[in-house]
Amino acid sequence: MQKHKIIDLSIFGPIYLNKKKLKTLLDGKNILITGASSGIGEKLAYALSEVSCHLILVARRGGKLADIKKDIEMKCAKVSIFQADLRNETEIHAFLTFLHTIPNGLDIVVSNAGLSIKRSIYHSLDRFHDFTRTMAINYHAPVQLLLSTIPLLQKNNGQIINVSTVNALLAPVPYFAAYQASKAAFDVWLRSVAPELMAKGVSVTTIYLPLVKTPMIVPTVAYRNKPAMSSQHAVKIICKSMYSKKKKYQPWWLLWGQIASVFLGNFWDFTKKR
Template identity: 30%
Template sequence: MALSTDRKIILITGASSGIGEATARLLATRGHHVVLGARRADRLKALVQDIQATGGSAEFHTLDVTDAEEVRAFVNAAYSVHDRIDVMINNAGVMPLSKLEALKVDEWNCMIDVNVRGLLHGIAAALPLMQTQRQGQFVNVASIGAHAVSPTAAVYCATKYAAWAISEGLRQEVGGDIRVTTISPGVTKSELADSISDPVGREEMRTYRQVSIPASAVAEAIAYAIGQPSEVDVSEIIVRPTASAA
């Protein structure tokens, strides 16, 4: 089965670092045009310059996925320029881990806002356009935490299970025109752990992350799903370290 080599217009949230950045770089090298969104404009500008310097095609917009209007404007801006949206990669996420007894309610709400509402905002913005086009693909980044819960990660895992459930519901609803893929990474080298303020959660994650994969490995999985022929829907990929116990 041959992979699709068609140039696609691909939107990526959370593109300023980690999996989002690695995915943008990889997809650009494969001839796609990437539209990058994140809060850190300086990081996005530098990334776009790097991509363009190596012959790739990219643009960026500052974006806070917790703001539904910003996400809608991000998607509509790309559509107005390119007249189509081929792939929406909902990648933005946060992971401030802590035990529930730490009562970090603000951090719980932040994870819900970014990991769940941010995903829904991406779907709400892009789905009507894809339905009008009668084609498109959502790639939603969940986590191995959608399948296995660990101490300090109850709320994070809940948000990632929600991401998995939303993706599966969307897949069943949209039928043959629109593809939906869930990517569930295991422990991946990224800046996600930098948001952990709780000392117990930070120490547990430091131990947990001794076995990890590079963000580029997750990017390859995303590229594989995008590259399948239009009649093939890769519903989920779990990608994790070979030595991972969970």
């Protein structure tokens, strides 16, 4: 068995994906994936290539999206690509206008585009822009996107899938203040609005992922030898949520981490004090 499969099974648990069910359910559906030019978003787009659905892919790297479209359209799915920096007012407006022209609206929005920064607070004292740019893509952009697309999703009893992180539910760790604060902000926002949305037929799913092997973690040297979920495993979890419609996925051990957070406070403080 390949090493990544052993890690996925032992640390993250097995995931059985019923591909037939997925194909039937997604047939003819309009599925938006933000941040589809790389990592989890890109792998998700490829995983849905065998389904007769319409994928709408958005990211800044238009060339990368064009290559992905070419590959996928050799299979079953139809693909529309849109090059946009979702932090840019003009570009996000143009994208939202485009979304409203899609016949039959939207069925699933996978809010996946994101940015992570690892930096000590002492190296951030003159870098306020690190905090504004992470908030812009990890919080403001998905909020703005959903404010515009909720009516489209509601018409189709659609689904919102938020690609989040286990850090949103655990005591925060140093060096990742910008990332954790911005991911937690969107997590809280979405959990606050979820009951209202669900009452109107829109499903809301949050996928709390641990470390995943994608280009996002490559610059962080400390992560090189840490066990990380394969992006294929993360994609299976997201695909499964499209038919299970469960409110959340979290790894089995997260609960123990949350309990430890309550009893030990911040684990980092606990280990450093002694």
